Amino acid sequence: MPLRVYSTLTRSKEEFRTVEPGKVKMYLCGPTVYKPAHIGHMVGPVIFDTVKRYLAYSGYQVTWVVNITDVDDKLIVRAKENNTTVEALAKQMTQDYFDNLATIGVDGVDHFPYATAHIKEMLDMIGRLVEQGYAYPLNGDVYFEVTKDADYGKLSHRSVEQMLAGTRVEANDRKRNPADFALWKASKPGEPAWDSPWGPGRPGWHIECSAMAAKILGPEIDIHGGGLDLMFPHHENELAQSESCSGKPFARYWLHNGLMQASGQAGKVGGQHSRHGDTPPAGDHMVAAQADQEANKLAGSKGAASVKELFAVQQPETIRFFLLSTHYRSPIDFSPENIAATGQSLEGFYRLFETYQRVTGKDFYTLTAPGTREKSTKLDGEPADLFGELRALRDRYLEAMDDDFNTGGAVGVLFEMRKALNSYIAKHKLDAAGAKEPAVVDALTTGMTLLKELSNLLGVFRKPLPKKAGADDAIVDGLMALILELRADARKNKNWPVADKIRDTLKALKIVVEDRPDGVRWNRG
C-alpha cells in the first residue's frame, strides 16, 4: 500500500506524490514568540516530527522548515508590558521554544527562519503582487485584493460573499473589499519598522510564511502543516499570496492537526443550568457560554501551564506518547488524568526493557535498529511462530502509518508487540534462573530490535528515562541496601511478618519492593 495523506484542500485522502521524486519539502507554521510555550504549541511539532521520521524511514529525503515569528502585535504589546524590547523578548521566548522541542524529542527541523531576517524577501513578494495587480497600496499599508484571486477561499471552502454575510470582518471603508488583508502595515511611532517603497512599516501576518517557504523550499512544496485554527484566515491568505505571486500550486498537501482542548469545568456549570429547567437569564447564559469557550481554549486561558511546568511533573515521553495516541486530526482532551493514564500504560514497556536487560545483559536503548523500511529487521527462519507474529504486527504498523499517519493505530500495534515479546519470554522461561539457549535469546534480541525500529518512528523510547531520584541518592541507596539485607535475612528465616512490614512500610513511602526469583528489585513509585 502506498502512503496516503488527507489534504484539507481536497478534503480527501490522496496518494502521496512529491514534486521532486524522493524528496519532501515540508513547512510548518511555527510560534509567535511572545510568551512561554504551552502544551498546545507542542502538538504540531511532535506530529510533524513524526511525519518526517516516517517519511525518512520510507526512503524520502525530507527538508522541514518551521518559522519563528518574531515581530507581531502581541510581541509589541507584551514587550511593553514587561518593560523590555521586542528583540529581547523574542530571543528569550525563542530559546524557551527550542528548549521545549529538544525536551520532547523534536529534533528533525532543518531550518528555523526568523521573520525579521526576511523582510527583504517579503518586500520583494509584496512588490511583485502589487505589480501583478493582486495588491494595492493604501496610505502606507498594502492590501491583498481577494477578488483578484479567482480561487480565493479554496482551502477553507468559503467564498468571499459567504464571508461577508454575517461575519465580523472589520469594517474599513478604505479597503476595496472588507476581506482584503494586509501584506504590509504602516508603523505607528515607537513600533518596530522597516523601510519600504510604501513608507516605514512591518509585514502583515501571512506574508512571512509565503516568503520564507518560497526562499528555502521553492515556490512548490509538498506538505504544509499547521493547527486547524490556522486554516482560516492564515493559510487561506498564505495560499492566495503564494500562488498569485508564483502562478504555481503552492502546497500539494495541506495537513491540519486537531487542537488541544482543556476539559472545561465552566461547561458543566452551564449544562446544569439548562437541565434544572429554570431558564437562566439570557445574560448569565452568555457568560457561561463564554467561560466555557475560554476554558476550552488553552491558548486563551490564563491558567494554561507552560510546557516547562508540565515537564516538571510529567515525563516528556509520556506527553509525546499522549499526543500520538490519537489521530493527528482529532482534538485531544488535555487533563492531568488523561496524561497520568498514558504514563501508567507506558510502565509495561519500561518493565520489558528491564526484563530484557536482565535476560540478555543488553541495553534496549543502545540497540541499533534499521533506519529504513527497506532494511527493516530480518525476521526469517526460527522461531517461526514468534517471527511470523512479529512480521504480521510490523505489516499492520506500517499499514496504519501509510494511512494518513495513523499513529493511534500504530501505537496499538506497539502494545501488541510488547505482549508478544513478554509472552515469548514467559513461554521460554527466559526470565528465570538457569542456562538459556543462545538461539532463543538471540531471537528475543531480534524482536526487541524491531520494537526499537518501530518506536523510533514515533520518536519514543529513544533514551532511558531520567532517574527520579534527588540529590540524596547515595544515602538512599545505602539505606535501601541495608534495609533489604535485613529483610532478606528475615525472609531466609521465614519471618514473614517482619519481611512484609518492611515492604508495606516502604510502599507507603512510595518505594516499591518486588521479590524476584533472581533477587530483590526496588524502585521509587
Added chain:
RNA sequence: GGCGCCGUAGCCAAGCGGUAAGGCAGUGGAUUGCAAAUCCACCAUCCCCGGUUCGAUCCCGGGCGGCGCCUCCA
C-alpha cells in the same frame, strides 16, 4: 448565519461495507511464603430513526447530543 469536525465498553482509542485492534481499570486462573511483575482467559453489537445492500459501526437521509473555526490563538 456561513465553513467544518465528532458521537465505538467505566475511561482513552483504532477500525469505516462482511458480523468490533489495543491500552488503562475490572474479573477468574497460572506463578509467588504472601505480594508485585509477567503469562493465560474473560470483559462492547458501535447515540436514535429511516433508507440503500444478500449484508452497515462503516454509505445516504433525518433527528438528538458534543465541539471547532469565521476574533494575528499552534
